[in-house]
Amino acid sequence: MIRSEILKEIAPILKDQLIVCNIGIPSQELHAIMDQPSNFYMLGTMGLASSIGLGVALAQDKTVISIDGDGSVLTNLGTLPTIGNNCPDNFILMIIDNGSYGSTGDQPTYTGRKTDLAGMARAAGCDTVVEVQDVDTGPALQAAIDSGKGTVMIVKCDSGNAKMPVITMDPVIIKDRFMKAIAS
Amino acid sequence: MNIDKKICDDLVANDVSFVTTVPCKQLAGVIEEIDQREEIFHIPSNKEDEGMGLCAGAFMGGKRPAIIMQNTAIGVTINTLATLTQFYRMPLPMIISYRGELREPVACQVEMAVHTKALLAQMHIPTYHFHWQDDVKEFDNILKYTFMCNKPVAILTDANFWGGYGDQ
Numbered sequence: 001m002i003r004s005e006i007l008k009e010i011a012p013i014l015k016d017q018l019i020v021c022n023i024g025i026p027s028q029e030l031h032a033i034m035d036q037p038s039n040f041y042m043l044g045t046m047g048l049a050s051s052i053g054l055g056v057a058l059a060q061d062k063t064v065i066s067i068d069g070d071g072s073v074l075t076n077l078g079t080l081p082t083i084g085n086n087c088p089d090n091f092i093l094m095i096i097d098n099g100s101y102g103s104t105g106d107q108p109t110y111t112g113r114k115t116d117l118a119g120m121a122r123a124a125g126c127d128t129v130v131e132v133q134d135v136d137t138g139p140a141l142q143a144a145i146d147s148g149k150g151t152v153m154i155v156k157c158d159s160g161n162a163k164m165p166v167i168t169m170d171p172v173i174i175k176d177r178f179m180k181a182i183a184s
Numbered sequence: 185m186n187i188d189k190k191i192c193d194d195l196v197a198n199d200v201s202f203v204t205t206v207p208c209k210q211l212a213g214v215i216e217e218i219d220q221r222e223e224i225f226h227i228p229s230n231k232e233d234e235g236m237g238l239c240a241g242a243f244m245g246g247k248r249p250a251i252i253m254q255n256t257a258i259g260v261t262i263n264t265l266a267t268l269t270q271f272y273r274m275p276l277p278m279i280i281s282y283r284g285e286l287r288e289p290v291a292c293q294v295e296m297a298v299h300t301k302a303l304l305a306q307m308h309i310p311t312y313h314f315h316w317q318d319d320v321k322e323f324d325n326i327l328k329y330t331f332m333c334n335k336p337v338a339i340l341t342d343a344n345f346w347g348g349y350g351d352q
Contacts, residue, residue: 020241040244044267048237052268055241055249058225059202078230082238086227171272179244 001134003096004029004162006155007067010138013145018182020053020066024103026096028164030067038181041167041174047076050093054083057091060182063145064090070097070111077120080152084125087150094141095152100159112159121152128152187320187345188213191279195250196223198327200277202242204228204235205252208281210346215252232257233264236276243274248331250277255284255300255340256293265307269336276336277327282313285342289349304338311338314345 001009003026011034020040021027027041040056042049050073053066073079073095083093099112111117121129128149132140134157144151191214195203204227205215218226225247229235232253239249257280269276283290284297304311310333312326313319323339330337343349 042268044271045233045237045264048233048240048264048268051234051237052241052244055202055238055243056245057241058227058238059242059245059247076231076234076237078234082227082230082234175244175272175274179246182245 002158002160002162003098003102004033004164006096006134006137006157007033010141013138013141014065017145018056018062018064018178020049020056020064022049022068022072025161025164026067026069026102028167029162031167032162032164037177040178041169043167043171043174047072047079050079050083051076053093054079054086054091056182057088058086061090062182063092065092065094065141068093068095069102070095070099070117071101071109073117074109074111074115080121080124080126083150083152084121084127087126089148089150091150092141092144093152094155096155096157098157098159102159102161106159106161118152118154121154126150126152129154131156134158185317185320187317188217190320191323192217192221192224194324194327196221197324198248198331200248200250200327201225202227202239202247202249203252204238204249206230206232206235206254206257208254208283210281210283210341210343211252211279213346214279231260233261236261236264236269239276240268240272240274243276248275250279252279254281256296258300258303259296262303262307265309265336270307273334274336275331275334277330278336278338280338280340281346282340282342285344287343287348300340309336309338311340314339314341317345319345
């Protein structure tokens, strides 16, 4: 499965959840598949989906799911110890690990070679790290939500992108409706 | 006047309850003071752009954030300031240790100091420079201004403000 197929499959689970979605094609895919006010789309700033999601989770009680990528996490590796040492029970970092920089032409990342993100997350202090294959994402995500424990999920899947339109929504509107969804 | 206490008092009075830090020798006292305050959640960052991501999330989650860092961080956060903090219009007080200014003992720090105000000006970031301890009296107004206008705002605090590095 490629990322967009996973997103389509887990869309019913993501409904009404607070989502912080990674820059580029992942946000475009999520926007096209299931736009909702509780989705925060990153239009720029490679690497910070996990940090923004952690910030939201630490500031309030609702569950927050950051949908991140292997390339993005590698860009901001300092995020793993920060999560490992501060992870609240309402934060799920779901890293869709397709071993490539999808938005820039599927150049390979190091997770497709020797680098093991799950091992790095554990070594960084993350207590609950779950590795799943693409087809098992839905049940694993639901279990993470139901567990009420901060969780880092590594979802192994194939590289590839769906052709989706660029998000043209104004960033201030994205922020405003996300904040209203949090406060509601 | 204890400037560490004054800065923390103003943060608390302005309901700033989420602070991230990347340390500096000059900032050690204020970071220690923040850790004493129950009203403030302190989360250290490994890099300043990561910290700005945390602050963006905390703001959207309903908290007023602030970041404490060195001016060298301006060199690594330009993209985050432009495409996250400014693009989405979020407030962010940045309490910045202004290394490489008067009384600085380390020559390399001057290399970023000479670019700091120019970069902030290029980014259209409102910038204040605390050189004398009395300048801290403006901090309360700067915080109010930051959360009024929803912009990142820089407060540069130099070695003279913090009391220098002792005899040189």
